[in-house]
Amino acid sequence: MIIQQTLNALSLGSMYALIAIGYTMVYGVLRLINFAHGDIMMVGAFSAFVTYSVSGSFSLAVLVAIFVASITGILTYKIAYKPLLDKDAPKISLLITAIGVSFFLENLFNMLFGGIPKAFNYPKFFDKLIHIFGAVTPLSSIIIFVVTFIVLLVVLWFLNKTKYGIAIKAIAFDMNTVKLMGINVDFLIILVFIIGSALASLGGIFYAISYPSIDPLMGVLVGLKAFAAAVLGGIGSVSGAAIGGFILGFSEIFVVAFFPDMAGYKDAIAFFFLILVLLFKPTGIMGIDFERSRF
Amino acid sequence: MIELKNITKKFGGVTAINNLNFKVNLGETFGLIGPNGAGKTTAFNIITGNYNPTSGKIIFKNEDITNEKPSKIVRLGIARTFQNIRLFKSMSVFENVLIGFDNHIDYTFFEAIFRFPRFFREEKKFKDEALKILEVLKLDKYKDYTATSLSYGNQRKVEIARALATSPDLLLLDEPAAGMNHSESEELAQILEVIKKEFDLTIILIEHDMKFVQKVCDRVIVLDYGKTIFEGTPADMLKDEKVIKAYLGDFNV
């Protein structure tokens, strides 16, 4: 049973990790909680749903999901955030538009697809049962974990080893210096939104396969939890977001496994972590300190 | 009055201040001189508790105030102005000064909600006080203007007025004459004389304008890359070999 639950936890944690990375990267460059991020995951899942129903090709569905989610991310930045950043508007204005975009996406999809959860179709081979260390698990949970692991390695490689990645990390600490170095900051921020949205859409598809249904509000709670995971790992840190995601995945699965009575409160665990982190270690596990005084 | 003992501050690997020592006596006007990046504002931020020093001690009125919080340090009697003016932008000049009185106005949250007599009494008392400060600084005619709509020079004076409202014994002025023209800085020098007497102040100021420094400061200390290279009177400073060598061209004498 432990092995079974561990596999479940790994695939749930993968999903949180993928979504948490988008939060943490946007926070890193803009110091903004991108409330719309959870909904971008929903947009990705719906795009995959529609494409797969129409074309029957799952790989095409994944590509379309990544594409549509990235475009949504870019548009969100360009239309809703950038004008306010250019005007040097107070942060509260940005947070309000962020919530506005989130609510807009939820209700737009609610209007287009209706609020009733839709069964999410996916190729049958995902359901193939695999025997591993004496446990039985659908192939999907292995795929989810392996894909996430590879994606994480690629993102970390990109951030640490490529010119653009290093520049993105530099804006997180000092945007003005990066500007002075003649790097196009706007382009880097768009890149951050593309990476975050693409990962979120993958997370959305994985969510849809695991449950397997989608609805316009699916991104709200998952997004909130992923944000808590990002804070737990240390907001601003990509590896921290991944670690936070897995910790949250494991906690949710094992709390329910060991204390079945607590099943109804599973969704409160992330919130509990968030409060604990704020109380005892506000910089999270990876401990990035943005609290430099601005004098 | 105040003494900094072996203060060192490091940011990551960079040493902003290296073993800074000075003592300011009661009633003195003390200048902190040095080019940009010499660690002067950092020294202010350490005194006011915005930064904790990496090592060293600060003694104020015979009390160790190292590592105290900014709000506590204000209550102990140290007030400051900012290099890049930081007035409350939604408020009038008058309200900005009233914020300085926050610790002195004595009524509770409930007395404010239910408008107890003490609320009206205290508000009246400190509004009169605020007006007095504005009069001393010749700002009374701008009382109801939005603070940030005033001229640069007047905004600096509002910052001083706001700092005075906290009723400090020690006033820290971060480049008070910056951006002022000649007649404005002349006027400021006079005003500093007046408020020093009126409010029994000791002043530490950071300034680049050497004429202004010569006029108002009794003693100065010169920093270079976090190190102290001179301590003495402004007149001696201008003759000092080391200072001239280090700063030739930086002084607008």
Next chain:
Amino acid sequence: MRYFTTLIITTILVIGTLYFANNHLDGYSVMILSNLGIFIILAVSYNLINGVTGQFSLEPNGFVAIGAYVTALLLLDKDSKSMQFMLSDPSPFVMWMHASFIPALLISGVVTSLVALTLAFPVFRVRGDYLAIVTLGFGFIIRIFAINQDAYTNGSMGLSSIPHDANLLWIGIFALITVVVVLNIVYSKFGRAMKAVRDDEDAANAMGVNTFKMKTYAFMTSAFFEGIGGGLMATLLTTISPDQFTFMLTFQLLIMVVLGGLGSITGSIMGAIIVVVGMEWLRFLDEPNLLGFTTDAHPGLRMVVFSIILILVMLFARKGLLGDKEIWDKFRKQK
């Protein structure tokens, strides 16, 4: 004194108008006005933390739910409770708690502001950034608890037959109290300090303002009136259930506060009027035969329109109707 004269005249005028409206208007208008009264209470108090103090928070739906449940459980009598609780027997505490209308509302307010205190402590100790996400999450937690704590909330069945104690007159009086109290705070050293926190937190700190305390005061006061607003809502509707207090409520309040101007109390009142009337007026958007096309209904189009309005206001008219000024400031000579 001028302050008290103004207060007394305003009170008489407001109560007189409400008394007239309560007795002479039709049921529909009284219902809309009662709704408006509750939204004024909620919008004005929400503005204290968001607009005046500048700490972005998304708490109202959670806090209103607390107020509604506490009031409902205090007002329902023992027989009604033991009859209603289907999923499990009501806890002894629930059976024991009882109060009449006004004390019940006040208790709801106090309980809600104590909950606010426990949330404020971890958040404000760090910085304001996470308040929005913590309060957003709290809205979900409250729902989880409302559904799972059968013995206290009757789970997803909710509570019904709550005594219909609130009428337009009472709601109006509470709205007036809310506005007066919040204005009294704004025009005191506490209000000035809250605005200072909003304008420049570091500078406020440097002037000796206890910024943690100011944020906590603002948040607890908002919570107090949101609890009362929730209680009034429960007695006005007479039934409550966990699904009633969704984020939608918070979103409506956010639009009111933003439209009126963050930081303007009179602006929030105007925002509440516009949104409550606008919600009624825009109802046609959710009708099945919009603009002559018969479709399978557009559930949510109204909300799409509202979110677009919010984004547009933020992008092009960030200050809303009144900015951070009050209506009377607009009549004074501008300097």
